[in-house]
Amino acid sequence: MAVYPEYMVAPIRQDLTEVGFEQLMTPEDVESALASNEGTVLVAVNSVCGCAAAKARPALKMALASAEKKPGKLVTVFAGMETDAVAKMREHLLPYPPSSPCIALFKDGELVHMIERYHIEGSDAMRIVNNLQGAFEEYC
Secondary structure, eight states, rough: OSSSSSHHHHHHHHHHHHTTOOOOOOOOHHHHHHHOOSSEEEEEEEEEHHIIIIIHHHHHHHHHHSSOOOSSEEEEEEEETTHHHHHHHHHHTTSOOOOEEEEEETTTTTEEEEEEEHHHHTTHHHHHHHHHHHHHHHHO
């Protein structure tokens, strides 16, 4: 069950899908996206909150636009919308507690880097960009 009307979240979804993120809509989509045990997958748990708009999404786009090394796959789930897909993704993000927005990097099927909501709220976009690019450099 969706918390927000689709017309409200459509432009927020588009903010990431227009730069190459695949929107995962079902638990099966999540499992398929994370099934590969080879390569890197960047996961964005998107949300309508202000810190997602002011920091997380802009930082994701800036980090990807200027990084020398980049994840092989970009995926996103939307908190408050496709609840089953989000719940399935959060299983993969354990032991981290549920938060949105958040950003995770998987390498060869393992969670190797996590930026939780409190990291996003307490940082400016450039600090998040640097954090992401450091993770890309190390794991991609």
